[in-house]
Amino acid sequence: MEDGSDFRRWDDLIPDALGLIFRHLSLEEVLTVVPRVCKSWNKAVKGPYCWQEIDIESWSNCCAPEHLDRMLQMLITRSSGSLRKLSVSGLQNDSIFSFITQHAGSLQALSLPRSEISDSIVEQTAGRLSTVTYLDLSYCCKIGPCALETIGKHCKLLVELCRNMHPLDTAGKSTQDDEAHAIANSMPKLKRLEVAYQRISTEGVLKILSSCPELEFLELRGCWDVKLDDKFLNEKFPKLKVLGPLVKGYYEMIDWDDCSEYYSDSSDYPAWAFLAEEMGEEGDFENEEFWDDEGRIGDLEFRFFEGLEDAGFFGWPPSP
Template sequence: MEDGADFRCWDELNPDVLGIVFSNLSLQEILTVVPGVCKLWGKAVMGPYCWQEIDITEWSNLTEPKNIDLMLRMLIVRSCGSLRKLCVSDLQNDLIFSFIAEHAGDLRTLELPRSDIGDSIVEQFAGRLSKLTFLDLSYCVKIGACALEAIGKHCKLLAGLRRNMHPFDMEGKLSQEDEAHAIATTMPKLKHLEMAYLRIDTRSVLEIISSCPELEVLDLKGCWNVELGDDLKEKFPKLKVLGPHFRVHFEWNSSEYCSDYSDSFYEYESFDGLWDDEDLELSIYGGFDEDNGYGWPPSP
């Protein structure tokens, strides 16, 4: 360094400091590139600072279902209780949900679309997720009013809920008005609510609007039985309603209500090599059928 300025080598940095630096890298780089540089860097990515936010939605859409459970357990253990954001789809059973709740009680954002979890497990462990500010239970066909009520009673900070469904999932369902009632009676601090394609009526929607005074965005796309009058805008001028009879894409920014951390978006194409602790092959795009459901939009 010029003029005798202080200089410190990267390999002399504290592993925790390195972990904070590496958390700005893509998930692929953290898992496959950084550990191979040196032992110190490998130790750093094993620490919790790289795993405060975990977004493996794209990977979980394409991988074998059995791998999702193993990968989640490994990464959550690495986070050492510091996990604040978890995004994953297609959870296969209630056991992995209970593992998340037991080991990630500091979560603010939890996105679990298309997961095979039911009311009873959510009721049992909702109390462990009391710090949640945003929850996504879209396309979870086994979830109903009981789970939503438990979430509302225990997660008092909840500001955003995504409960969209696919039209195909609604076949045979006569009504989901009990879900709307559970939301209205237990989630008064909601600011953003998505309920696309739910079988609800006008009365249920008005109950939610009246019970959630802070509501700013209400997505009702595909809720064909809902008819809202022209005077709604006058009564609730701050409320933006999407649908039910037209399609508008609205992108939720979960960080808006989670000011103590920033969102990160991971772009990656493939994972080469093996997971250290679980011996899982990290190949994302190869070896899968084209008709695997990947590429579904956030809302139908």
């Protein structure tokens, strides 16, 4: 600066740079605090710069399905076709998956664990996921070999697939070698594959190994029917790292039943989540009718800048 001070005009940063900075903030802050700082920050949040990578997996574990759908529709629409990465848990219907694929022209990484999507919707829409290189369909119990094979045929760039299952979902079930064959027949470029707790056989694993020559990592934790000889693996696949079938470590000692409440739908939905929607897609954050004299909307309290009393939610540190 000409006067020698260390002052910087953060509001003058280009939207692309602001988007990179805002990715380090929580979803709550980006949707509620940041837009109130200044017009340029408001514009950046409403544009695609903040939403090229959307990771709401932790938040989605604790929200109601209808709220999740609306949040995804809002954020993906804001990305304006530039969405590269999406991580979300617990999709409850096929329609929201179809919506995601309609905006997947630039999508490279898609993580949808614990989702209730079906084989039929995957078969109908997999052609829209041709740019995806990473896919996580772990704990998705309603899809099977048909969906996986369709994905493999359309996602020619796919190099990482996570298809882990919950131990309780596969206990007592017959072999799932049909999924192994679907992967082997349609995903030859895989470099990383996770199929923990799948009821897959040794034959199924060998089929994958022979059909995916570029495979570098294979997770088989909890695949109790698989019997592989270490010497055989070292000789035939020297570059391959295999984890399992034996399960070791504290992580595997967790009582899954005790964790079930954490992943269940919760009625305690945070009011901030649809602040932007209540203000309209144009993001009318300047409209004072949304705020009372103490800076609250319903049960939500904010703290603002430039002499105003608050700066964030109750309990949040002041914003910079």
